[in-house]
Amino acid sequence: MSAAVPDRHGLGIDRxxxxxxxxxxxxxxxxxxxxxARSAEAATDDELAYANFGLxxxxxxxxxxxxxxxxxxxxxxxxxTLRSGRAASRSQARALSDLITGAGDTPxxxxxxxxxxxxxxxxxxxxxxxxxxxxxxPTLGAYQSAVAAVSESSYxxxxxxxxxxxxxxxxxxxxxxxxxxETFPPALDLERASDALEGYLG
Amino acid sequence: MRQARHRVLALGLALxxxxxxxxxxxxxxxxxxxxxxYAAASLTEVFKALDPVQxxxxxxxxxxxxxxxxxxxxxxFASAAPLNTQRLFKVGMVDKPVTFTANRLALIVPKSNxxxxxxxxxxxxxxxxxxxxxxxxxxxxxxxxxxxxxxxSGVLSKVVSRESDVKAVTGKVALxxxxxGFVYVTDARPxxxxxxxxxxxxxxxxxxxxxxxxxxxxxxxxAAQAWINALLSAKGQTALKNAGFLPVPKTST
Numbered sequence: 335m336s337a338a339v340p341d342r343h344g345l346g347i348d349r350x351x352x353x354x355x356x357x358x359x360x361x362x363x364x365x366x367x368x369x370x371a372r373s374a375e376a377a378t379d380d381e382l383a384y385a386n387f388g389l390x391x392x393x394x395x396x397x398x399x400x401x402x403x404x405x406x407x408x409x410x411x412x413x414x415t416l417r418s419g420r421a422a423s424r425s426q427a428r429a430l431s432d433l434i435t436g437a438g439d440t441p442x443x444x445x446x447x448x449x450x451x452x453x454x455x456x457x458x459x460x461x462x463x464x465x466x467x468x469x470x471x472p473t474l475g476a477y478q479s480a481v482a483a484v485s486e487s488s489y490x491x492x493x494x495x496x497x498x499x500x501x502x503x504x505x506x507x508x509x510x511x512x513x514x515x516e517t518f519p520p521a522l523d524l525e526r527a528s529d530a531l532e533g534y535l536g
Numbered sequence: 537m538r539q540a541r542h543r544v545l546a547l548g549l550a551l552x553x554x555x556x557x558x559x560x561x562x563x564x565x566x567x568x569x570x571x572x573x574y575a576a577a578s579l580t581e582v583f584k585a586l587d588p589v590q591x592x593x594x595x596x597x598x599x600x601x602x603x604x605x606x607x608x609x610x611x612x613f614a615s616a617a618p619l620n621t622q623r624l625f626k627v628g629m630v631d632k633p634v635t636f637t638a639n640r641l642a643l644i645v646p647k648s649n650x651x652x653x654x655x656x657x658x659x660x661x662x663x664x665x666x667x668x669x670x671x672x673x674x675x676x677x678x679x680x681x682x683x684x685x686x687x688x689s690g691v692l693s694k695v696v697s698r699e700s701d702v703k704a705v706t707g708k709v710a711l712x713x714x715x716x717g718f719v720y721v722t723d724a725r726p727x728x729x730x731x732x733x734x735x736x737x738x739x740x741x742x743x744x745x746x747x748x749x750x751x752x753x754x755x756x757x758x759a760a761q762a763w764i765n766a767l768l769s770a771k772g773q774t775a776l777k778n779a780g781f782l783p784v785p786k787t788s789t
Contacts, residue, residue: 378687379684379687379688379689380687381687382684382685382687383685383686383687383688386685386686386739386740387737387739387740389739390738390739391739439684439685440743442739442741442743445785446741446743446785447738524686524687525655525657528737528739531739532735532737532738535737535738535739536738
């Protein structure tokens, strides 16, 4: 992998890396979707708690990407990355929704949330990236905890897939910031991850 | 001269009597009897403020459903959960229900907060006397949903009392008879000087929808439908919003 250098649109991801990111994000989204339907019945309350949180976070991430695309501050090349992120988020939402349904519960719909974005969240390229990291990193932190907490192996694979997908998305945004930022945030318990997103979830 | 004066006086009296009779008849024709409205306990304040002249019976929606099923003379049924109205609709006891508002759950603790609860997760780690509504009561069912979504069903072992409606839960916490209780956010408002609200995360919120319907055997169906229409109007929806209720998401209508 070559070092990330700012491209002409300022996203800071070189083209080979970006193509690979796009491909992997899409693939991990599909893997997540397949696992969700297969492993639903083995869910415990604790394991489902991560799924319920993750579902809301996936809807939030999809909304973030939609706003970022609409604001269009990251440049034309970044639109592909943003669209890929939005597709991965939707894929994750479907997988988690299937998992919750399979466990006999009613999953939340995106319409159940009134997402709230700070006034200047998408005003500039830097603000757009910072907002994305603010949303994606706590979710990634929670999934890292989930991998360690769940006992059922298929669930562990599911949450590991989500870690991979979120890691790619965070990596794309971190690379675009052009600063040395820790790509993988520390694992967060559900309470702290929930607190971190509460302002956005409404 | 005197005869003419008598005729004028008689005519005047006749006019006054006629006017009084007309006024009385008018009053009788426009005055409608108050409606009997069976409504979820959480609607107590907002319904009374919106229209104080009707006859209300506030209780847990499950109890009201049972009463209507047993022939209680209600004109309107407003439930805190679609389940109760839909069950009556399926057996033809109410007309088609409509969703008219939404709500959220909150954890409330007494102002003194003897258990030191600052987060819903504290219920897991601290010794608390928890009060909830019974599982058949809508708010009781919603409480179970919240706890399950958050992986906190284990805290149900700390329940010291299961109440018949949300006002009973609110009252026990407000009076300091329990350390914490699950209620609707709208129930915390009237006792905000006695309780502190601990927010439940948006991702763990249940889908709380209120439905309303005209009772099929109501002798006042036209007036009952007009009352529901008024509730669905901008004025009615504003009153609900001002009381802390939420608008109905588009997918629920």
